[in-house]
Amino acid sequence: MTETIDFYFEFASPYGYLASLEVDDLAAKYGRSVNWRPFMLGAIFKVTNSAPMMTIPIKGDYMYRDVARCAKLMGVPLTKPEVAPMNSLAAMRVFYWLLDQDTGKAVSFAKAIYHAYWGVGRDMSPVDAVLAVVSDLGVDPLAARVATQDAAVKEQLKRETQLAIDRGAFGSPFIFVDDEGYWGHDRMHHIEHHLRHGGI
């Protein structure tokens, strides 16, 4: 049994945002730490004939109402973003570039991107918007800009995405505990049951 749990997420996903606010505390409660792993959902959406929920007729309108209700019950900020879905490529690349240097910094960056996008509603697609977050964390934005075009970083994001898909992830958030996958923020209580009892 591993001592970590794997948290796969897409910055464009509001349910990933909600999970990001709880996953560390939940894991810590049971002596685990969390591997934060952003991944590109687009590839798997083709296999499952799916799309970002906010882009689907009728479902999209419902999603915003549901997310607002979830956030209200959790007592966390939620703002409908000015642009949705965001293009999270730059943010994901910067994440993996940071992860290579400092795990804590990478997680702080992910939380800051999520807060800016889903908490405040600012578009985090532009590289410049991502670099502003980087600066706030005391990281050199020029180096981060170079990283967004670095071949090794691009390759790492592709590799992590493929690994997530190979393990069965098809949505965000997708959390693996002892290799058992749980889809959706609404399965946090299943994850807690698994952590407490070793499975369901």
Place this chain on the structure above:
Amino acid sequence: MTETIDFYFEFASPYGYLASLEVDDLAAKYGRSVNWRPFMLGAIFKVTNSAPMMTIPIKGDYMYRDVARCAKLMGVPLTKPEVAPMNSLAAMRVFYWLLDQDTGKAVSFAKAIYHAYWGVGRDMSPVDAVLAVVSDLGVDPLAARVATQDAAVKEQLKRETQLAIDRGAFGSPFIFVDDEGYWGHDRMHHIEHHLRHGGI
């Protein structure tokens, strides 16, 4: 404010089955009763470019694992059906035919169909399988067989389905409380919050 809540469901939906086991008790706890309303999801699936979840690659396999976990935590029977998705047309028509005569009988019938299909795993698509359930409830199966081809009954099912879609239902279960819609068995706690506080 109405004293009822509207429970839209598809017999082929396992999450509808799980909700069917809780919705009456939840409503009763807050002095409400439930309008049980089966509806045909196929029409709305075309609009949302969706399909029964068990038929989608990767997602389908996940769904059965998730439903099994949900059922285990609830302590209710769950068997992967021999045929999925079932064709629920006959069952839905018999439901509305019964509803016209006796609401309690119609609800008992719906629960029996759900139990036979998702609890025991028997295919409930064939008219004969549906009529066997009808017989067990002390209703004349010959009259029920005629009802499955009755023009007025067919029309009523279409009307209820269109009403559900017009109200925004696009999945099963879909539950309306004071005209606010909640999608999914995993939103029962939202529904309870609404019933307790008058909204979220």
